[in-house]
Amino acid sequence: MDTAKERRIADGYTSSEFALDFSETARILFTAGSVTHTLSSIVELAVATIEGCDFAGIFLVEGDVVTTPVHTDPVVAEIDSLQHRSGEGPCLDAVAHRLIFYADDLDRDLRWLHFAPLARNAGIRSVLALPLTSDAQMGALNLYSRYPAAFGVDGRAKAAILVSLASLALSVAHSHEDEERRAANFHAALASRETIGQAVGILMERERITAEAAFVILRRASQHLNIKVREVARNLIDTGEDPDTGERSHL
Numbered sequence: 001m002d003t004a005k006e007r008r009i010a011d012g013y014t015s016s017e018f019a020l021d022f023s024e025t026a027r028i029l030f031t032a033g034s035v036t037h038t039l040s041s042i043v044e045l046a047v048a049t050i051e052g053c054d055f056a057g058i059f060l061v062e063g064d065v066v067t068t069p070v071h072t073d074p075v076v077a078e079i080d081s082l083q084h085r086s087g088e089g090p091c092l093d094a095v096a097h098r099l100i101f102y103a104d105d106l107d108r109d110l111r112w113l114h115f116a117p118l119a120r121n122a123g124i125r126s127v128l129a130l131p132l133t134s135d136a137q138m139g140a141l142n143l144y145s146r147y148p149a150a151f152g153v154d155g156r157a158k159a160a161i162l163v164s165l166a167s168l169a170l171s172v173a174h175s176h177e178d179e180e181r182r183a184a185n186f187h188a189a190l191a192s193r194e195t196i197g198q199a200v201g202i203l204m205e206r207e208r209i210t211a212e213a214a215f216v217i218l219r220r221a222s223q224h225l226n227i228k229v230r231e232v233a234r235n236l237i238d239t240g241e242d243p244d245t246g247e248r249s250h251l
Contacts, residue, residue: 025049025162029169038173039070042132042166046143047072050158052150053143058132059091060139066095078122079144086114094129094140102156103127105148126150130163134170141166192230199233220245 028041039058046056057071057080068080083089089112090101103109106116106125119127126145132138141163143151151159196218203214218236221243222229232243 026165026169029165030172033173033176035170035173036069038166038169042141042162042169043070043072046141046159046162050143050162051152051155052126052145052147053128053155053159054146054150055144057142057144058139059095059142060137061095062137066092066139075122075124076142076144079119079124079127080142082118082122083115086112086118088112089115089119090127090129091140091142094131094142095138098131098133098138100131100156100160101127101129102151104151107148128156128159130159132163132170133167137170195230195237196233199236202236217243217245220247 025045028045029038043056043058047053055071055073055076057068057076059066059080060069066084068077071077071080080091083092090103093099093101103111103116104126106112106120106127109116123146124144125148128143128151130141130143132141141159143159145151196215199218200211200214203209203217204211207214218229218232221232224246225232225244235241236243
């Protein structure tokens with residue numbers, strides 16, 4: 001029996017269990033819905049499914065700013081703040097270089113001389129940071145542990161699979177929200193057009209003027225009152241009052 005297989009059996013983790021975990025993780029991520037809920041699901045799954053992970057959080061790049069929109073414990077925000085203040089750390093490197101960074105023991109790691117002692121003082125000994133990339137955003141999934149060498153080979157493999165699924169799920173969530181936003185804008189535009197059309201019709205009938213002249217009245221009132229044309233139109237429909245153009249007589 002090969003060593004890898006012996007290790008999997010010794011750990012009680014078979015290929016069928018791996019497939020089940022993979023399937024369940026994908027189901028949870030792709031049914032989370034909104035971007036916010038998807039982000040929350042990612043960090044919750046990290047803590048629940050990756051051995052050694054005590055806390056998890058996500059960095060997101062928004063312009064030139066890196067934010068932490070979700071985390072599983074306040075200590076994550078504290079550690080993330082330490083990285084921001086020191087200007088260094090595995091999570092910042094994961095975002096910058098789009099590579100996985102693993103610090104198995106911050107007591108001995110010499111890559112982040114300012115950040116490492118601060119993180120140790122906050123009770124963190126191991127950090128695993130993985131780049132998270134969707135069509136709309138870049139960031140990193142950051143896993144923290146109180147203990148050194150917390151993330152073994154299996155844990156790092158699971159984390160890599162999770163972040164791959166998470167990136168795809170985030171792309172889907174962003175696309176879904178974009179579609180919903182476009183649909184909402186489309187329906188709002190239709191409703192606005194219908195409202196303005198009704199108001200134009202009222203003015204045409206009342207004043208015996210053309211559609212163009214009626215729209216001019218609505219536009220003048222919009223400029224005078226500093227509100228949108230559709231709001232002027234809605235007021236006319238609701239109250240029947242002539243639009244206030246600021247002129248003594250607009251006809």
